[in-house]
Amino acid sequence: MAIERIHSTDRMSRIVKHNGTVYLCGQTAGQAEWDIAEQTRQCLGKVEALLEEAGSNTASILSVTIYIRDMKDFAAMNEVWDAWVADLPKPARACVEARMARPEILVEMTVTAAIAD
Structure with missing residues (x-):
């Protein structure tokens, strides 16, 4: 199967597709002036676009790992998050506290989704 x-x-791919599955790299929105709610909205917008x-699409999301x-x-x-998934099939989800690459993040x-039919 092709990848x-x-x-x-040189470091990563934003999207990887393989065997009917889409893998997205970590999506961030680290503007210092944005609070967690706005950064979450921005990340979800990036996820939708990618x-x-x-x-694929948001209804085909299989799992999401959220780092805060x-x-x-x-x-x-x-x-x-709850408002965003309100009308969607609910993906598997994990949320963990993590040290971020930059303090403003x-x-x-990270998202895994099926390729839409």
Whole structure:
């Protein structure tokens, strides 16, 4: 089976497609002026755009791993997440606290999805 890598750099690919599955690299939106809610909205917007580019969509998401810088932001992040998935099939999800690559990043998401039929 072929592996398709899209938007590749020397370090990673933003999208990898293989065997009917789409893998997205971690999506962040680390603007210092944005709070966790806005960063979450921005990340989800990036996820939507990349899935569309890959031939998938939000209804085909299989799993999401969410990394947040501080668990004190868990409820605010979940408020945005819950609104976003309200009318979608619910993916498997994990959320963990993690040290981020830059201090202004409050949330990062990795996504695995099926390629839409």
